[in-house]
Amino acid sequence: QKEVEQNSGPLSVPEGAIASLNCTYSDRVSQSFFWYRQYSGKSPELIMSIYSNGDKEDGRFTAQLNKASQYVSLLIRDSQPSDSATYLCAVNIVSRQGAQKLVFGQGTRLTINP
Amino acid sequence: DADVTQTPRNRITKTGKRIMLECSQTKGHDRMYWYRQDPGLGLRLIYYSFDVKDINKGEISDGYSVSRQAQAKFSLSLESAIPNQTALYFCATSDRTGNQPQHFGDGTRLSIL
Numbered sequence: 125q126k127e128v129e130q131n132s133g134p135l136s137v138p139e140g141a142i143a144s145l146n147c148t149y150s151d152r153v154s155q156s157f158f159w160y161r162q163y164s165g166k167s168p169e170l171i172m173s174i175y176s177n178g179d180k181e182d183g184r185f186t187a188q189l190n191k192a193s194q195y196v197s198l199l200i201r202d203s204q205p206s207d208s209a210t211y212l213c214a215v216n217i218v219s220r221q222g223a224q225k226l227v228f229g230q231g232t233r234l235t236i237n238p
Numbered sequence: 239d240a241d242v243t244q245t246p247r248n249r250i251t252k253t254g255k256r257i258m259l260e261c262s263q264t265k266g267h268d269r270m271y272w273y274r275q276d277p278g279l280g281l282r283l284i285y286y287s288f289d290v291k292d293i294n295k296g297e298i299s300d301g302y303s304v305s306r307q308a309q310a311k312f313s314l315s316l317e318s319a320i321p322n323q324t325a326l327y328f329c330a331t332s333d334r335t336g337n338q339p340q341h342f343g344d345g346t347r348l349s350i351l
Contacts, residue, residue, distance in 0.1 A: 156337035
C-alpha cells in the first residue's frame with residue numbers, strides 16, 4: 125500500500141460546480157495534512173493545511189479530514205477554469221525510526237470545463 | 239523577490255557533464271530538500287538536509303550529490319549527467335518545528351542530451 129494515495133484522474137468538472145478531490149494515507153499517527161496546487165510546468169503551491177478532524181474553509185476551498193478513516197479531501201466550490209491544475213495531497217508520515225517526513229501523493233489532474 | 243530561489247531556471251547540457259543546481263532561501267528555514275519530477279511519477283525526494291551538518295539520502299539519490307554551504311544554501315550536483323536525469327527539479331524548505339509544510343522554489347528544467 126502506498127503511503128499517500130490519490131486518484132490520478134483526470135477529473136473533469138463543469139464550471140461553477142463543486143470539484144471533490146480525495147486522498148487516503150496509511151499512517152494512523154499522521155498529524156498534519158496539506159493540499160498543493162501545481163500548474164503545468166510550475167512549482168507546487170500550498171493552498172490548504174489541516175491538522176484536526178473536521179472541515180477547514182478558506183474562500184472557495186474546504187479541506188476535510190477524517191483521521192479514523194485516514195482520509196483527507198479538498199472541495200473547490202464554484203469551480204473556475206483557472207482551477208484547472210494538478211492537486212497534490214501531502215501527509216506527514218512518521219518513519220519507524222521516529223523521523224517525520226512529508227510524503228506526497230501522485231496528484232490528481234483536475235480540468236474545469238467552461 | 240522569491241523566498242526560495244533556484245538557479246538556473248533552465249539548463250541544456252550533454253551527457254557526461256557535471257552540473258550544479260543551486261538553491262537559496264530567505265525564509266530562515268533550517269530544513270531544505272531536493273526533488274525531481276517526471277511526468278506521471280510525481281515528486282521524488284533526492285536528498286534532504288535538516289541543518290548544515292545533517293544531510294540525508296532520499297529515495298533516488300544515486301547519481302546525485304549535495305552540499306549545504308550555509309543555512310540558506312543547498313546545492314545539488316549531477317557528477318556525470320545522463321539522459322534519464324532529464325527532469326524538472328525543485329528545491330523546497332520547511333521550518334524545523336514538526337508538522338510544517340514545505341515551500342517550493344520555481345524549479346529548474348534540466349535537459350541532458
